[in-house]
Amino acid sequence: MIDVLKSKYFNGYRAFKTSQSNATEGFDVKESMAWRYAPQYDPVAKDMNAIPEEVKPWIRGEEFIWEGTAHLPGFKEDVLTYWASCVTLSRKLVQAFALSLGLPEEYFDSKVTYPGADGVFNYYPVNTKEELSDDNVALGSHTDLQLFTLLWQDMTRGLQVLSKEGQWIKAVPIEGTIVVNIGDFMMRLSNDVYKSTVHRVYNRSNVERVSMPFFFGE
Ligand SMILES: O=C(O)CCC(=O)C(=O)O
Ligand SMILES: [Fe+2]
DSSP: OGGGGGGGGSSSOOOTTOOOOOOEEEEEEEEEEEOOOOOOOOOOOOGGGGGOOGGGGGOOOTTHHHHTTTTTTTTHHHHHHEEEEEEHHHHHHHHHHHHHSSSSSTGGGGSSOOEEEEEEEEEEEOHHHHHHHEEESSSEOOHHHEEEEEEEESSSSOOEEOOOOOOOOOOOOOOTOEEEEHHHHHHHTTSSOOOOEEEEEESSSSSSSSEHHHHHHH
């Protein structure tokens, strides 16, 4: 119902093994649902008649996600409540990043009036024997593209981060916390003061895994 093939902008549901984050590492063993920024749901109320013309082509939320999940009571409301909290927190964090770079607190504010704010739910199933022997990754090595990512993960391990020395380090989940990943755009804007981190998911446990990244940028 909310198949990503219906989307112009990668909103919707992606089935297992249809995406490949790293061409050298096989298909990602996960399914996901994604939805993108839409001003009508922004926690800072927006006048829908006053959206600047140059911004309009970049508004990439699509309503079919919510229409296609309307049979799930409370789903849209709950997801958008969570999403709005991510947007609010990210607008605060962007100010903290500005201060940390020696810039005025509000330096980036005008850039995140209509931000890139993409939510994703990831579901990684328990691997089959075949997948385990394939040396498949669950999600191939990559960097995130935006300013930063707020990443909630459940208590099943699997997330790994590549160190400067080229070693994979486990980002062990800590209850009640989120991981903040630096993205390529932040690295560029900060002249490499902040570095985007290569990471992947390598799930070898006998338990399924769920994660919720939220990608924030311009
Ligand atoms: O599932 C995870 O923990 C990581 C997800 C991720 O890195 C991504 O979607 O970009
Ligand atoms: Fe990522």
